[in-house]
Amino acid sequence: DSGVTQTPKHLITATGQRVTLRCSPRSGDLSVYWYQQSLDQGLQFLIHYYNGEERAKGNILERFSAQQFPDLHSELNLSSLELGDSALYFCASSASGTSSYEQYFGPGTRLTVT
Amino acid sequence: AQSVTQLGSHVSVSEGALVLLRCNYSSSVPPYLFWYVQYPNQGLQLLLKYTTGATLVKGINGFEAEFKKSETSFHLTKPSAHMSDAAEYFCAVSDGNTGTASKLTFGTGTRLQVTL
Numbered sequence: 001d002s003g004v005t006q007t008p009k010h011l012i013t014a015t016g017q018r019v020t021l022r023c024s025p026r027s028g029d030l031s032v033y034w035y036q037q038s039l040d041q042g043l044q045f046l047i048h049y050y051n052g053e054e055r056a057k058g059n060i061l062e063r064f065s066a067q068q069f070p071d072l073h074s075e076l077n078l079s080s081l082e083l084g085d086s087a088l089y090f091c092a093s094s095a096s097g098t099s100s101y102e103q104y105f106g107p108g109t110r111l112t113v114t
Numbered sequence: 115a116q117s118v119t120q121l122g123s124h125v126s127v128s129e130g131a132l133v134l135l136r137c138n139y140s141s142s143v144p145p146y147l148f149w150y151v152q153y154p155n156q157g158l159q160l161l162l163k164y165t166t167g168a169t170l171v172k173g174i175n176g177f178e179a180e181f182k183k184s185e186t187s188f189h190l191t192k193p194s195a196h197m198s199d200a201a202e203y204f205c206a207v208s209d210g211n212t213g214t215a216s217k218l219t220f221g222t223g224t225r226l227q228v229t230l
Contacts, residue, residue: 002157033217043204043220056217090157098216102148105157 003027004093004106012112018079021109025072025093031055032074033094033103034066038087049074050097081113116141116207120221128229133177133192135224137205140186147188148206148218149179158204164188175199200228 003026034046045058049068092103121136150158162173169181206218
């Protein structure tokens, strides 16, 4: 158990809908990262928050947004869902925002868009 | 831009045999390198990391990796495979410059199969 929790574990929804994925980092970790894992794209970095502020964006669609709250939990919002958004979404946390600190991954949320 | 290449999407070894999973990186700055393992229906677990210092890095479950700058490689090895090692393994790189965005760039993964 990495100490990172993600809810829900599974999510099935229809095209055009909006969903929210939630992540609670390890106790004391200030950084939260979101990654998408799909068969065709592999593991892709989406976005990084550090202590409530956005630090970096990766291959994140405009339909997707995220935020980190004062209690350091984070939410990833996916809207106008398409079939291609079906994937595993991982959250990871780290003690710091710098590269040398390892990232601890949560168990993921499997999103299925029908 | 940083990238990693994992040679071999599938590797099969016999139980007790040497495990060698290959990873080559490309980075314009000194890289930080990581190996993660993913068991079915689970998240990624860190096996080991290289940041600075000793180039031979020991990790969990008997795995180790050696950073070779001249070969831009960070191959993962284990002297004797166990059935429980069957999983998918990912090599990842991040920018070694402190203070910059620390996203991980992953390779495509290598699925390790261990046979009796």
